[in-house]
Amino acid sequence: MSRPTVGLIGAGLMGRTHARGWGTLPGVLTCVYAPDERTQQFAAEFGLHPCAEVDELLERVDIVDLCTPTPTHGDLTVRAARVGCHVICEKPLALSLTEADEMSAACQSSGVRLFVAHVLRFFPQYRAAWERVQAGDIGEPRVLRLSRVGTPPTTGSWLLDESQSGGVPLDLMIHDLDYARWVAGEVGTVYAVESRQEERVMVQATLSHRGGAISLVEGGWAAPAGVFRTALDLAGTLGVIEWSSDAPSPLRSHGPLPPPLPQEGASLPALAGDPYAAELEHAYRAIEEGRPFLVEPEDARTALALSLAVRRSLGAGQPVPVEDA
Secondary structure, three states: OOOOOEEEEOOOHHHHHHHHHHHHOOOOEEEEEOOOOHHHHHHHHHOOEEOOOHHHHHHHOOEEEEOOOHHHHHHHHHHHHHOOOEEEEEOOOOOOHHHHHHHHHHHHHHOOOEEEEOHHHHOHHHHHHHHHHHOOOOOOEEEEEEEEEEOOOOOOOHHHOHHHHOHHHHHOOHHHHHHHHHHHOOEEEEEEEEEEEOOEEEEEEEEEEOOOOEEEEEEEEOOOOOOEEEEEEEEEOOOEEEEEOOOOOOOOOOOOOOOOOOOOOOOOOOOOOOHHHHHHHHHHHHHHHOOOOOOOHHHHHHHHHHHHHHHHHHHHOOOEEOOOO
């Protein structure tokens, strides 16, 4: 019996990241579509068939991997579901809870699976910290501090149009909002503040978890060119787990820094191993074998609800409840 095949839609930063990630499952990714001149070059680089239209790609594959701007997720997911394709979708799931529900409903009614790529759950440090919390190593979580700060998207990027990307809360901070809920449980209220200087934005959010924990989440497009920093600090009743991407490496070099590499969209952190590959392999095998996802659509919907709460709090200037609809 042949294995399910995958088609990639999108040839930007995340499309390229996913194309490399699929390399751990040779031969599974077979074709690509992007609505611009990059398709041919991208296909040649990764040994894929270049599709001229979305419908051509949908006819060729069993699973669609969406690495496209957020406003396109809804339509493409519904189109894929209607022809019986499973969907792997980059985060955030959508720009609104209504659209997120429509996407999930389309997949459910067609009997296909929907996986949303909240990759932070697959980063080794974050996964190991979560496992230690689950094992009771720090007792009950009480104060979580999470930080994620990178270079602003390049001038002209769609990410800078917050009507399309949702800005820092939906495109960047959503990683740590999802992680905070994963570690400390459901959130009742959110209070957020921000600072801006031209294209540089910093957002700080305080999450009040229903179980009594507090999460302090910081996210921003404010770092110098080529810089991406993340950190976690999980304090519980019995101890603390902490990690920072700035922590010294066992092997260090000294001398002039190399010039930053060309960047498309927003920067991504340097990786030890490839959590994107681990994420895609997990989703693929779960679809192939009928196993649960580590990130179910309900998790992605709740992460979106938290991000939208951050935006509402920024607008209101006061704490807001996390809305379910």
